[in-house]
Amino acid sequence: MDDARWDELVTTTTAVLEAVARRRSTITYQRLREALEAPDLDHRGPHDLAALLRTVSVRSDDADRGLLSALVVQEGNGMPGGGFFRLAAARGRTSSDPWEVWRAEVADVYEGAAHA
DSSP states (O other): OOHHHHHHHHHHHHHHHHHHHHTTOOEEHHHHHHHHTOGGGGSOSTTSHHHHHHHHHHHHHHTTSOOGGGGEEOTTTSSOOHHHHHHHHHTTOOOSOHHHHHHHHHHHHHHHHHTO
């Protein structure tokens, strides 16, 4: 994937997740891939879905809008995958209860969207 396509995906992903945040909702990984029309994000590598969500989240967190990837959840259990929790810990969100970390981050993202 070239840099222009990557930048486009970062912009589009940010817009999709900000819209999800304004609706105070979540989106599954599969629905996000469909919204992005990017089946090539299924493959592990420097430009996979995890890397895309990490890039979007770091940028949104740096802008004090929280980790947008908190809104992307697994179909089965309705929670984000392990990559979200690793990023949250790296960005200073710590707790012995992952559910608590996730709920607090979702609330921060919703709050950030309300003031955007």
